[in-house]
Amino acid sequence: MTMHVANLQTAYNHHMSDEAVSDGFRIRLLAAQRDMYISGICLFLNLLLQMLYSSMVVNIKLEKSLGAMEKQAKGASSSYTNLLEEHEILQKQLKKLVGLDGTTDLTSLEKLLKENATYETEVASLKKSVAASDAAIAQVKKQADSQSAAYMKLLDETTAKGDQAQEIKDLHAQVVDLKQTVNDLTKDRDSLKTQIQDYDFMFAEAKKKAE
Helix, strand or coil, rough: CCCHHHHHHHEEEHHHHCCCCCCCHHHHHHHHHHHHHHHHHHHHHHHHHHHEEEEHHHHHHHHHHHHHHEEEEEHHHHHHHHHHHHHHHHHHHHHHHHHCCCCCCCCCCCCCCCHHHHHHHHHHHHHHHHHHHHHHHHHHHHHHEEEEEEEEHHHHHHCCCCCHHHHHHHHHHHHHHHHHHHHHHHHHHHHHHHHHHHHHHHHHHHHHHHC
């Protein structure tokens, strides 16, 4: 840059001067003009190279930004596709649930709900029956224990009393009857528990059908 300015200054001074020039000065002038043109071309080429470098840097940055935008667009497109698929699956499940796909009628859901409500009511009733049976069994067991204790007491007291043998036999018979009652109530309770399990199984199957 300095060389170009110096050569330009030399050429300008020569053109502005009216003095006669010698051969040596003329050679210097030609060399200055040559150097001026060469340095000017170099400056122009340098400017072009700087512009080319700047454009390449900008182009690389734009390519990187474009790549990042393409990745974001692909990710957004994939997410949108997944959302559409999930939406379609939910729509199919909803149609199947309300019976709009032609496989069931429109009242199937109401029927299932009514059946479930019936099952729940029956299960609650059976649970109450089981609770009542448990209470009755506990009461009978208490009575049996009381009768058994009385029987053992009488047995101890009447070892020397033969006239109370019949009373002891009666108490023994009552104890046996109470034990039989306990066994019957236990069987009824077990049967009710089995029915509750069956209803729970039917209720679970109905829920699966509803889903």
